[in-house]
Amino acid sequence: MKKGNLDLIKKMNRALVLETIRRDQPISRASISKKLGLSRSTVTLVVNELLEKKFVFELGLGDSTVGGGRKGMKLGFNPKSGYGVGVDIGRSNIIIIITDMDSDIVFKEIYPSTKDVERIADYISTSMSKSGVDTKRIFGIGIGVPGLVNTRSGEIIELSALGWKNFNLLEQMQPYFKCPIFINNDVNCAALxxxxxxxxxxxxxxxxxxxxxxxxxxxxxxxxxxxxxxxxxxxxxxxxxxxxxxxxxxxxxxxxxxxxxxxxxxxxxxxxxxxxxxxxxxxxxxxxxxxxxxxxxxxxxxxxxxxxxxxxxxxxxxxxxxxxxxxxxxxxxxxxxxxxxxxxxxACLGSDAGALGAIAYAFDKIQTEDFM
Amino acid sequence: MKKGNLDLIKKMNRALVLETIRRDQPISRASISKKLGLSRSTVTLVVNELLEKKFVFELGLGDSTVGGGRKGMKLGFNPKSGYGVGVDIGRSNIIIIITDMDSDIVFKEIYPSTKDVERIADYISTSMSKSGVDTKRIFGIGIGVPGLVNTRSGEIIELSALGWKNFNLLEQMQPYFKCPIFINNDVNCAALxxxxxxxxxxxxxxxxxxxxxxxxxxxxxxxxxxxxxxxxxxxxxxxxxxxxxxxxxxxxxxxxxxxxxxxxxxxxxxxxxxxxxxxxxxxxxxxxxxxxxxxxxxxxxxxxxxxxxxxxxxxxxxxxxxxxxxxxxxxxxxxxxxxxxxxxxxACLGSDAGALGAIAYAFDKIQTEDFM
DNA sequence: TTTGTTTGTTCGAAGTATAAACAAACTATT
DNA sequence: AATAGTTTGTTTATACTTCGAACAAACAAA
CATH class of the missing domain: 3.30.420.40 (ATPase, nucleotide binding domain)
Incomplete structure (x- = not known):
């Protein structure tokens, strides 16, 4: 279990409010307060912070309710507030996809497969700069590989296609990037x-x-x-x-x-x-x-x-x-x-399933581990 | 996700400290502080609260360390601070077991099976008073049944042996008791x-x-x-x-x-x-x-x-x-x-597995849902 | 125009953890 | 024996959180 401190509860509530806005948009501060059981004052504080960081937008006043009362200011989620990078390392190709928070693909490129980590890192960096996405907005990189992965340590236990065995891909790859990297089996990624x-x-x-x-x-x-x-x-x-x-x-x-x-x-x-x-x-x-x-x-x-x-x-x-x-x-x-x-x-997703799933995996991990 | 407030972090840390004492006893306040990353002052506050409620005991001073320094006061978990009631409703018998927090059985009784909820509740109440355990110290009742259970609602979806079908056992049973009741399939309980x-x-x-x-x-x-x-x-x-x-x-x-x-x-x-x-x-x-x-x-x-x-x-x-x-x-x-x-x-546990597992289930649920 | 309702903000209160300061208890060295 | 250094546990002041109450603004209905 996690240790509890003031920072944690702030993070929790911030994540909670953001998730609510994302799912139930457009929604007003008052509605969020009722839905989550948080006080209106707390919601105001959190929302203002999210507004400043551009995670959410004010969309305009909502409809008037029967019986009167001030109209609420509707809030909407900004799908461009964050981006994820998905990397599907296959036997012959490496597919790199970048999506926004709505899972809309903003960039996609296919490279020939390689076991050279530096080159793969270069592929990813190239894709990131080509896409024009602000690097600070990228929340994480997900990597799917057709083999056995220790998802906790980031070690590739066995990947016969590329000849990797007991090889810590995470440790090798992380130095090239500032955002967190998550690695998993390609089928697990596709499932996600x-x-x-x-x-x-x-x-x-x-x-x-x-x-x-x-x-x-x-x-x-x-x-x-x-x-x-x-x-x-x-x-x-x-x-x-x-x-x-x-x-x-x-x-x-x-x-x-x-x-x-x-x-x-x-x-x-x-x-x-x-x-x-x-x-x-x-x-x-x-x-x-x-x-x-x-x-x-x-x-x-x-x-x-x-x-x-x-x-x-x-x-x-x-x-x-x-x-x-x-x-x-x-x-x-x-x-x-x-x-x-x-x-x-x-399945709905075709050959992109692995890369898209890798992003879903990275997002899942960040949400549960870190809240945001 | 749960809403975060001040009460939550108190509960989390209290649960965390208690769990640490339970697992690593005997252990001093300073060691807990180091292990959990909580400040010594926080640990002191939490431990004093746990002492007052008799969840833990002071066991005496620990060994002196090389290089000097004040000896730490060793803390130990009080297994008699809480009790669980396990009920295994079988086709022919109903087994009721009460254990302390160390899973030591303090009471056991076998009754003939019945589908009459009031009678079952009476069996449980009788066992509780016969055992001599303080009712306030009972953290929960776990019930295992040989059938399909909606563990969220407490509804027995199908239990042919007793003729129950779409029957909400939890709603029927809860009014008889103050502590929370948890119901699950008997095999699930045995597994736990x-x-x-x-x-x-x-x-x-x-x-x-x-x-x-x-x-x-x-x-x-x-x-x-x-x-x-x-x-x-x-x-x-x-x-x-x-x-x-x-x-x-x-x-x-x-x-x-x-x-x-x-x-x-x-x-x-x-x-x-x-x-x-x-x-x-x-x-x-x-x-x-x-x-x-x-x-x-x-x-x-x-x-x-x-x-x-x-x-x-x-x-x-x-x-x-x-x-x-x-x-x-x-x-x-x-x-x-x-x-x-x-x-x-x-399996190690014999015919008691169902009832003991029901207690384990109740304890699991309380820990994850409510922290304490 | 008045009344009642809803929204969002502000401010003080209550409660949390923390770091720093402190006293107590202990070892090792001089 | 005295002193210095170390560790433990407590106290205190501080920073931070959420919350409730009070408030002003915005709105519908009478």
Whole structure:
């Protein structure tokens, strides 16, 4: 627990008022006071401070109420008061996105991937200056990587694609920047990106690309597990697998991943897009491949639902674009396999999910750690 | 987020100091000050208040340090400063336990089960007065029930054993008592009871009795899911199940539960204890039954581990007592099925787990909600 | 024009933590 | 034995917070 002092309560109330204005704008000082239970005098003080720092604006007088009384001055949130930088370090590309507080993209650039930290830092600096955003207004940098991350220390535990192992990216990167940096797994980031749309407190995000991974949000928080390895559904097995002697060696590709992912199609000589776009067009072999895929995926989604009771499951990743044809199938199958209701959706954000999610992650962290 | 005012910071620091004394006793005021970053004057003020309310005691002067200096007055936590009441409402019995702040049981009584709230309240009141504990010192009552609970409203959504459905137990029960009441599912309570031993932030608790259920603790918090249904592993299915047309209807017993639980043995005409105590004693049929049980359970534990990366999985419930013979088997199988390490243990707390866990739940809630 | 209501500001009060000053208690050195 | 240096716990003055009351301004309805 945090230590309590006068500074803390000031920060708390400032964050609270700002959040209220952001969510319920336009809103008057008096309404904020009623809503939060803070006195009008306190709200006045806090709002004036926020006005001076340009976090909020006065929008003009509000409507008159029945029964008379002075009109309230409506306050609005300034989305340009802060910016976040999202960096998605992928196997081939590095995507850098800068958004304002409304998550509107103000800058985006794609660079070739590299494991050279100085160069990555240079990419980020370049993007920041190219965007024209005032550096002081950037609240943080979020970085998503396709590997295992110790989010507390900022250490990359394992990232085979770039050859990083037990490498503290945070310590290497932080000296280049004044604002705080936050690093997480790319799937976790993507999940937070999807979540930022509707703020669901309980959801599961599936990323189906050449491999398969997942991220879990429970009680409004990312579930990272004891050693940051939560979500490794590529390792799932079932009785049929064990019957055929399929197990997870540390070297081999996960048992589930071999059957449900883009890789599974490629092993059979097809691309995911090809197979899925030719579903139910007379080719028995293809239909069978898809049926197996849908069945095993649906069973897994049903079990996830029974286990965690998420409000919804979002399916993203490269393959998800082609999944429209079978999504209704999947929904029906899941509903037949568990009595617990769940919404199943395809992801909204496309290839930007990682970078946008990294920003969402950075913002989440700052809000909970520091208030502002 | 909570509103910040002067009262809040007082509460926070008071809770912080008390927690520190409790965990690091014996400890002096100066050490607390250093540890928490609070000034010595603040610590003095807070400690004197805690002394007056008998939450802590002065234990005497500490050892002298090298280099001189006044000896510090060592402070110790008073476990008798607070008591919790745990109520485990089962199908046949109601177990009521009262513990002090060290989780030492000071009173225990078992009553026949009933759905009559007034009678249950009377059981609790009777236990409280019989125990001789000062009512003012009781910080809360925790109640565990074998059914679905809305822990926010206190409503029992479904409890078939007692015929409760959409029944607000909290509203009915609260008028009988001055201290706050908290209600949760019995498996969730048992999980918290097991957790209170070593304070693991990421664990899964399995209750294998006549049925099977689970509770999940992630990021130090109970995962309840979107509609308080998390942990319903009785509904798990796999490809072999679907191949044989086994699905989860709302009426029938869960597919997984039919194969891995006490019920599964009973269906074959055996008791769980009998089967497990006769394992590998020459009876082929029994060996086969157990092997299937162990295999499916291990696969499930491995998948849970891959999915949530818990520090440990604790297996409790009525059947767990007989599981000693196969626990090593299970550990080996799980390790071969997932590359993510996990500790697997049998539960320590026996039939008291529910009631003790209910106290742990109540204490958890009070600490996070109210600080004190 | 008057009355009652609502909004936002100002000011004193109450309460918090903190640093600095201080007294007490102790060790080590001379 | 005396002294210096160190640590502990308390006291005091200060700075800061929120809050309630009082107030003026702005408005609707009678």
């Amino acid at each position: 990106g999807e979540r930022s749309i509707d703020k669901t407190d309980n959801m599961i995000f599936l990323a189906i690309g050449s491999g398969i991974g997942s991220a879990i949000i429970a009680n409004g928080e990312l579930v990272e597990g004891h050693h940051f390895s939560a979500g490794e559904i590529n390792l799932f097995v079932d009785r049929e697998d064990t019957k055929h002697g399929r197990v997870n060696n540390s070297k081999s590709i996960g048992v589930f991943e071999q059957q449900v992912s883009g890789l599974a199609f490629e092993k059979l000589g097809y691309s995911a897009e090809f197979v899925l776009s030719n579903y139910k067009k007379g080719q028995k072999e293809i239909d069978q491949i898809i049926d197996q895929f849908v069945t095993y995926l649906s069973i897994t989604l049903a079990n996830m639902t029974s286990f965690l009771n998420p409000k919804k499951i979002v399916i993203g990743g490269g393959v998800s674009k082609s999944l429209n044809i079978v999504i209704e199938d999947i929904k029906h199958k899941v509903a037949s396999l568990t009595s617990i209701p769940v919404e199943i959706e395809l | 009871g097991e957790r209170s031993i070593d304070k693991t932030d990421n664990m899964i608790f399995l209750a294998i009795g006549s049925g099977i259920g689970s509770a999940i603790i992630a990021n130090g918090e109970l995962v309840e899911g979107h509609h308080f249904s998390a942990g319903e592993i009785n509904l798990f299915v796999d490809r072999e199940d679907t191949k044989h047309g086994r699905v989860n209807n709302s009426k029938s017993i869960g597919v997984f539960e039919q194969q891995v639980s006490g019920l599964a043995f009973e269906k074959l005409g055996y008791s769980a204890e009998f089967v497990l105590s006769n394992y590998k004693k020459g009876q082929k049929e029994i060996d086969q039954i157990i092997d299937q049980f162990v295999t499916y359970l291990s696969i499930t534990l491995a998948n849970m581990t891959s999915f949530l990366n818990p520090k440990k999985i604790v297996i409790g419930g009525g059947v767990s007592k007989s599981l000693n013979i196969v626990i090593e088997d299970i550990k080996h199988k799980v390790a071969s099925l997932t590359s993510i390490p996990v500790e697997i243990e049998l």
